Amino acid sequence: MTITAVPADRRTARLAAGALVIVTAVWGSTFALSKDLLDRLPVTDYLGPRFMLAAVVVVLVRPRLLRSLTPSVVATGVALGLVYAIAQLLQYRGLLHTAPTVSAFVVSLYVVFTPLLSAVLLRARPDRITVMATALAVGGVAVMSLRGWSFGAGEALTVVSAALYAAHILAMARWARPGQAFALTFVQLVTIGVVLTAVAATDGIRPPRGNDLLIFLYLAVVAAGAALLVQTWAQARLSSGNAAVLMVLEPVWAAAFGVALWSERVDTRTLTGGALILSAMVLVVARPRAGALDRALIQPPPVHP
Numbered sequence: 001m002t003i004t005a006v007p008a009d010r011r012t013a014r015l016a017a018g019a020l021v022i023v024t025a026v027w028g029s030t031f032a033l034s035k036d037l038l039d040r041l042p043v044t045d046y047l048g049p050r051f052m053l054a055a056v057v058v059v060l061v062r063p064r065l066l067r068s069l070t071p072s073v074v075a076t077g078v079a080l081g082l083v084y085a086i087a088q089l090l091q092y093r094g095l096l097h098t099a100p101t102v103s104a105f106v107v108s109l110y111v112v113f114t115p116l117l118s119a120v121l122l123r124a125r126p127d128r129i130t131v132m133a134t135a136l137a138v139g140g141v142a143v144m145s146l147r148g149w150s151f152g153a154g155e156a157l158t159v160v161s162a163a164l165y166a167a168h169i170l171a172m173a174r175w176a177r178p179g180q181a182f183a184l185t186f187v188q189l190v191t192i193g194v195v196l197t198a199v200a201a202t203d204g205i206r207p208p209r210g211n212d213l214l215i216f217l218y219l220a221v222v223a224a225g226a227a228l229l230v231q232t233w234a235q236a237r238l239s240s241g242n243a244a245v246l247m248v249l250e251p252v253w254a255a256a257f258g259v260a261l262w263s264e265r266v267d268t269r270t271l272t273g274g275a276l277i278l279s280a281m282v283l284v285v286a287r288p289r290a291g292a293l294d295r296a297l298i299q300p301p302p303v304h305p
Helices: 008-037 043-061 063-068 071-095 100-107 110-121 128-145 153-175 181-201 211-235 240-247 249-262 268-285 291-297
Strands: none
Touching: 008 071, 008 100, 008 211, 008 240, 008 249, 043 063, 043 071, 043 181, 043 211, 063 181, 071 100, 071 153, 071 181, 100 128, 100 153, 100 249, 100 268, 110 128, 110 153, 110 268, 128 153, 128 268, 181 211, 240 249, 249 268
């Protein structure tokens, strides 16, 4: 029997794929954990310090990024950070009023919104796949979220946040330059942290205590800082299509954690709507792409949920 050695680059790609799957699992765990934490902490008291701590983690791991902080990088990072800060605020306000599984699927609509928004901004007619994916995604959100003829406030805020994430992704593809990943991410993290901490400080910041502190540290250090570093390493070693398909797993993990650890009830509506949104995402990430949009579709915001 002849044993054929797996080429080093293929082994590295498999390792990167496994690492990205683990990252999506970590991201998926954050929805229910965050919702539980937000029962005791105001949204901005949670988000502001979390992003500040994530920035500290990134700069400790990559201290030489400080040498790359040119005026251009800082200006770009601040602008992107402001957009992302608003998106985060809306997403977590929405999470207060909807189930973690629903939030995870709805916020993942940024994968569908990105090519749709690109078509609108570039004044290009959307192709058939974009139209089909949009129809599937809208149908999925409707099935999951509509109650009679009403649309919940939580879902509405989350949809708007997903659109802002899509705008952020396209802006990253337009303005980011090779070699700036860590520096640009650091500036965005600091911007988000400062803005949201300043908002929280208007009525006093309530720090997490007891078991909440452990959860907060996991969400900031592991789910934000460490996951970002692993994601950056993995995506540099995977094709855009493979990375995008793997990242579609995030809402699936969120649903699994919600059911297994927090006894979240996933009914037929949630399963059906989630399947429609997942189908839309797979349609988008499996399509042939090129150029800036291709990079944008696999470059999510600097820190996921």
